[in-house]
Amino acid sequence: MSAVSERVVERSMAAGIPLSVHVDLTMRCNERCVHCYRVVEDRGELTTAEVKALLADLARAGTLYLTFSGGEIFLRPDLFELIAEAKRLRFDLRLKSNALLITEERARRLRELGVRQVDVSIYSTDPAAHDAVTLIPGSLERSLAGIARLRAAGIGVKINCPLMRTTVGGYREVRALAERLGVACGIDPMITARNDGDLGPVRLRLRRADVRRVLEDPALNPEPLPTTVPAERPDLDDVACGAGHNACYVSAYGDVMPCVALPLACGNVRETPFAEIWSTSPRLREVRAIRIRDLHTCAGCEAAAFCTRCPGQALVEDGDLYGPSRAACEHALAGAELAGVAVVPASLAPPRRAPR
16 A cells, blocks of 8 residues: 555545545345355345435435445346446446456446456366356356456456365465466465354364464565564554444445454434435444454454454454454464464354344
8 A cells, every 4th residue: 555545545534534434335246155155135235326325325425436246236127327427427437247248348348437446256176176166067167258358458367266175275376377467366275254144154163273374485475573562552542443443335225334354233224315324324433443452352362463253243243332252352363373372262152142
């Protein structure tokens, strides 16, 4: 991140401006990924007019970075109309898609409209391994063809590679593929529970030994791990997470949440304007008020220097916004072991219950 971008982020945090907003346009999808955390509900998705009204509200609120995601966004027949409206309002727009439905004509249209980047998930360069995640035969070949069409049209592409037990051995090949294609690549070791509390995807998470191997890779983690644990924590008055401070998520059904990974409904844009939800929601105020010292277990954790706790996973897995995330504990312990630091993480007990 550039110095200018860092200042923009810092100022938006201080001023409480929703600088970055993730909007899901649909929960429908033409893949059935085994790790997917999204849930299709028996509610109507936001209409074209409702999405346009939301975009106008976001522009007035100061949003700059906008992400359209899903589900598969190209299943919405009004997608290009919504993209055109987003660009008219001068958002920096990024799309998330599996690229199965990208044609040459659609790629050219995205370029004409000024879309900056399309993110596409590639799980493995082995077709059998990739397709075993999506449950769609031929999906790797089709996604790569879509990426090629986007690149030919001059659209920026980023390959995202979520790491699972079944695919972690191939992430280097995915990075090499991205390099050959001339596109960015992101490696994500976090597989989350579903937003309705279903813990099914959790069984796909990396084992601690796998996490250690990923942390050992200097291409992914160029910064050295800490070698000591401070006697006192200097960060107790820091915010526990940036969710809800200068970024948020709006579901395909209009629910406003602090983050796509923190399924805590704070209001619905069909009932209340976005700006009012953003500024007055009691739940958002609660999330923003949380400081590290308020985390009843994590505030005193010896493994904090190695931890990237997710409050959303703490909430979904154990029903406790102020508690530890089991996955974060595992990752922290793996990092501490790799650094040769003896620590006891906050909690590695199995999840007790999931919220309903």
